[in-house]
Amino acid sequence: MTSPRKKARIHWGEEGSSGKQKGVSALQKQREQLPIAKGKEALIREISDNNVIILLGETGSGKTTQVPQYILESGMADTGIIAVTQPRRVAATSLAARVAAEQGVAVGGLVGYSVRFDEACSANTRIKYVSDGMLVRELLSDPLLSRYSVIVVDEAHERTLRTDFLIANLKTIQEKRNGANDVKGKRAASNLNPLKIVIMSATLDAEKFSRFYNHARVLYVKGRQHSVQIYHTAVSQTDYVDAALRTFFQIHTDKPPGDVLIFLPGQEDIESLDKSIKLYARRLPEERMSVVVCPMYASLPPTQQARIFSPTPPNTRKCILSTNIAETSITIPGIRYVIDTGKCKEKRYLSKDTGGGFDTLLTRDITKSSAMQRAGRAGREGPGFCFRLYTEDAFTSMALSAEPEIRRCSLTQSLLQLKCLGQDLEAVEFMDRPNVEAIYSALKTLWLLSALDNAKNLTPLGRQMASFPVEPYLARIILASREHGCASEVIDIVSLISSSSNPFVDISDQRDAIADARRKFRHPSGDHMTMLNALRSYQDVATTENKSGRKEWCRQHFVNERTFVEALKIRDQLRLTCGRLGMDWRTTRADNDEAILRCFVAGLVQQSAFLQPDGSYKQTIGQAAVKIHPGSILCEKKVPAIIYDELVYTSQIYARGVSSVPKSFFTAVTPSSKQS
Ligand code: ADP
Ligand code: MG
Numbered sequence: 001m002t003s004p005r006k007k008a009r010i011h012w013g014e015e016g017s018s019g020k021q022k023g024v025s026a027l028q029k030q031r032e033q034l035p036i037a038k039g040k041e042a043l044i045r046e047i048s049d050n051n052v053i054i055l056l057g058e059t060g061s062g063k064t065t066q067v068p069q070y071i072l073e074s075g076m077a078d079t080g081i082i083a084v085t086q087p088r089r090v091a092a093t094s095l096a097a098r099v100a101a102e103q104g105v106a107v108g109g110l111v112g113y114s115v116r117f118d119e120a121c122s123a124n125t126r127i128k129y130v131s132d133g134m135l136v137r138e139l140l141s142d143p144l145l146s147r148y149s150v151i152v153v154d155e156a157h158e159r160t161l162r163t164d165f166l167i168a169n170l171k172t173i174q175e176k177r178n179g180a181n182d183v184k185g186k187r188a189a190s191n192l193n194p195l196k197i198v199i200m201s202a203t204l205d206a207e208k209f210s211r212f213y214n215h216a217r218v219l220y221v222k223g224r225q226h227s228v229q230i231y232h233t234a235v236s237q238t239d240y241v242d243a244a245l246r247t248f249f250q251i252h253t254d255k256p257p258g259d260v261l262i263f264l265p266g267q268e269d270i271e272s273l274d275k276s277i278k279l280y281a282r283r284l285p286e287e288r289m290s291v292v293v294c295p296m297y298a299s300l301p302p303t304q305q306a307r308i309f310s311p312t313p314p315n316t317r318k319c320i321l322s323t324n325i326a327e328t329s330i331t332i333p334g335i336r337y338v339i340d341t342g343k344c345k346e347k348r349y350l351s352k353d354t355g356g357g358f359d360t361l362l363t364r365d366i367t368k369s370s371a372m373q374r375a376g377r378a379g380r381e382g383p384g385f386c387f388r389l390y391t392e393d394a395f396t397s398m399a400l401s402a403e404p405e406i407r408r409c410s411l412t413q414s415l416l417q418l419k420c421l422g423q424d425l426e427a428v429e430f431m432d433r434p435n436v437e438a439i440y441s442a443l444k445t446l447w448l449l450s451a452l453d454n455a456k457n458l459t460p461l462g463r464q465m466a467s468f469p470v471e472p473y474l475a476r477i478i479l480a481s482r483e484h485g486c487a488s489e490v491i492d493i494v495s496l497i498s499s500s501s502n503p504f505v506d507i508s509d510q511r512d513a514i515a516d517a518r519r520k521f522r523h524p525s526g527d528h529m530t531m532l533n534a535l536r537s538y539q540d541v542a543t544t545e546n547k548s549g550r551k552e553w554c555r556q557h558f559v560n561e562r563t564f565v566e567a568l569k570i571r572d573q574l575r576l577t578c579g580r581l582g583m584d585w586r587t588t589r590a591d592n593d594e595a596i597l598r599c600f601v602a603g604l605v606q607q608s609a610f611l612q613p614d615g616s617y618k619q620t621i622g623q624a625a626v627k628i629h630p631g632s633i634l635c636e637k638k639v640p641a642i643i644y645d646e647l648v649y650t651s652q653i654y655a656r657g658v659s660s661v662p663k664s665f666f667t668a669v670t671p672s673s674k675q676s
Pocket of ligand 2: 065328
């Protein structure tokens, strides 16, 4: 029997001792067998003849990895770089690795990537995988994106705020570079290097994108989709993690070999299911196939993410636990069974009346289009099965597709970036218009941060804030440190806040042991200074201990080494930005927590609460009562005023990353004109 699975398992980087040559030719063979390869010539012709192309195709058909290589090989992009945008940074970095391998080169040369806080590019780079946010950032220094001759906007159906921002701006950029109304491939009178745009997606309202780009041409790649048998539960499941566990072992005991992909909303659920599957797998009879579990989520270190692509050992079933990152951005070979919990995390702006004022991640039901994508993952290489942990009625009543982020997320950063480009949010032609309340709220936030003046004009401070690769409020904190002479401490803390995970491990049933172990970092003012102390202690340990010593120290102190390593990398970037602005990041006032906290108040004006006579805390701007998170070192304390990094919504509204500050600090940053 010739198994199609075996073919797909020929894996780059896994080739045997016979060297690179064999690996590359195996990869070339694999490339030629992708569904998109059949239409290569036609595709190149269409892209060459049209300035905008909308390309639709099944996940795994080869769009993201092949289209940029086809464009490169055709010579069409000889005057500039080919950029391919991705909503997720892991997708950008892993795709660059894959395409570099297909080209037989190292990442960072011909093929590179650029994501926030990390880059692998050189003067020779011709294909660049970038996060959509990075390309938006590049607009600020190069408003016509003149270095690029082709921009491929990938995963457009996700409609992230940044992708929508790019789609809107690319339209005007193309008009400027190619000459207005020139939808066909003809060169306009301008002497600028013309721009081509390719919009790609697995599922997408193609008509809408086409209309937006003056009825641009839509092309379809036919995928190789096998039938997928779909099962729904008879009754709805209250505990989807438990239901996923039971379903997995039903498959494992009853069904023939084939890997399993389980979709879960987030990291916490993935970690908990990972543990339970391993626990039960150990009790399986010896003669059964063994189980290997691979988690996959955005903040997982790349080396661990790479495990999902490695071939499954003989007599083993691989079980991948993933967020919606595996829905379309990445294709995993070998999957025959999909378990869909029907949940995902969605970024949503919480309006000030509900205690918000910024974005938070909420677990919610997926949409019909997600459910179909998820099921499709089982039919890539042969007939497959999808087990939905929800009823058929629940599926029928799902929304068709998700609301674009521009309609549900905070617009503060985008508004600031547009202001830097001399544009107004109200005036830009977006595919979907943001709502008025969200625009007003963003304007108010930027004004409170002194990025805008009373006439809504960008201030010099606002322009400097936009230079930092972090949210405006964090940039404001860094810039405030100029006044207070403590840039070094402030940047360390902001780097920790910007990391993808918390430096402190929080295990609810071990809080006493944790508090004990952390005593030496503890600072009476709260979590910000405590975090700083922890980072500084870690750095001391890092200079004297080897890898295993550091690891052990982190374990004993219940801190995440990964967060520290990431924070130090982020710190380098923030220092570089300071340098570019002529700001000295070396200033330090090590023992002056007052100076440091004053900087935080400047950025966290909206993230603050005052103690009420009844012992609760009430937001200073907004109406909600907030509690201090049990993981905070201030959780038992009653202090007159607090500032916090974020609010988390569970049964209550909790403030996380909390420090106590004197009330008088607030009057210094909110002059009377700002009290409206
Ligand atoms: P699309 O963008 O149409 O979803 P891709 O271009 O991302 O498709 O992927 C095409 C094929 O390349 C996949 O089906 C898979 O076999 C292979 N592939 C892509 N990335 C990797 C990787 N990191 N490791 C192994 N194979 C990969
Ligand atoms: Mg793709």
